[in-house]
Amino acid sequence: MLGLLFALYIYFSIHLKTKLLNIKTNLMEAGYRNLFDEEIGQMVHQGCSSTDWNLIKVSTDFIPDNIQNCKFSGHIRLNSFTGYVNLVGGITFKTGIYNAWLHNCEVGKNALIHNVRSYIANYKIEEGVVIHNITTMAVDGESAFGNGVQVEAINEGGGRDIPIYDYLSAHVAYIMSLYRHRPKLVTALKKMVFDYADFVKSNQGVIGAGSKILNCNTVLNVKTGAATTIDGTKKLKNGTINSNFEAPVTIGEGVIMENFIVSSGSIITDATLVSNCFIGQGCFLDKHYSAVNSLFFANCQGFHGEACSIFAGPYTVTHHKSTLLEPK
Known part of the structure; x- marks a missing residue:
């Protein structure tokens, strides 16, 4: 009986998660666009580079102001960064991506990525995440x-x-x-x-x-x-x-x-x-x-x-x- 219940739980969990993943993927595709030429120019002026700007997709409300000194490679998805994060000691920091190399990553709304000494590769970083002063995450x-x-x-x-x-x-x-x-x-x-x-x-x-x-x-x-x-x-x-x-x-x-x-x-x-x-x-x-x-x-x-x-x-x-x- 225990084995049967466990098997049913695993079966339905897998199939439900698969359906939800497919639905979520379709919704995500609909909500992203390519960077405008003006946005690429602004990001280059802010010290950013990419191996292929066409592989970067951004949300419809994306603003590049808080993307500075970054390198992008592979498939990248970026959301809007308009919030603030409170760090230890009472320091307030604007959300965004600063001093980092991202490879095949998706970054959620109002996340903060700051000072990545090596790189971040193959990660989905969800909304409101703070990544600060790390070496490698892959x-x-x-x-x-x-x-x-x-x-x-x-x-x-x-x-x-x-x-x-x-x-x-x-x-x-x-x-x-x-x-x-x-x-x-x-x-x-x-x-x-x-x-x-x-x-x-x-x-x-x-x-x-x-x-x-x-x-x-x-x-x-x-x-x-x-x-x-x-x-x-x-x-x-x-x-x-x-x-x-x-x-x-x-x-x-x-x-x-x-x-x-x-x-x-x-x-x-x-x-x-x-x-x-x-x-x-x-x-x-x-x-x-x-x-x-x-x-x-x-x-x-x-x-x-x-x-x-x-x-x-x-x-x-x-x-x-x-x-x-x-x-x-």
Whole structure:
């Protein structure tokens, strides 16, 4: 019964999202135009260049005043930039694009992109996003953004691996890892997860509306939901941050994460290291915590110590460097 319900959920989710995507794409095509010659001239005067100006499409209300010292390559979509953003320290900044190289990007209304040391490639940047003082943000080839990554939880030597995906629950993970006496069930569940991972694969990442990406080094093959804050991270690679306005996610200073999925309402900060992990809703990893091949479900907390191949059910808490957690 669980497997059937899961299969129906995945099936209808995929088909509904496909229809909505097609509708949204058609609407987007209708709302864009080519740059006028006067606009190209103004942008060149403001220090901008493009490998092909014909590949840049803009919204009907676009004004080029706030596009300065930028390089564009590939297919570009720009919206209007007429608002203001308040930065830390009470600084007010006009929205727009300043000192950046964009390749195959779409930038939403009233976003701010400022001081990109290298480039941004293959991203849809939604409305109200702030990207300030970063090095590189790119999607390289097709990516499932952490979906389908095999996490070797419970047994460090493998054999109970669990493929993670955006909607992983403790119940489904428990069945996939500990019901090895039901091989057909486990195989069917894993196939559904891999089918979902194939569905979400894309060569374009998304930065959700209202997100802030500040003072970061490398963001590679990462997708974020709305209201995500990424501030001072060292490296994020191959992952999804499922943030939303009701339960935003914060990724803080010194964090390095690779092959991950972070659920809504979680906070990961203070030089935490994460590799091959699923982090559930409302989790808090802090104070130099380190996690490898582990699953953390709702409301877990980890401080100071480390986790290796841990299956941490809801409300698991560790606050000591010497803690050894063993699955029972």
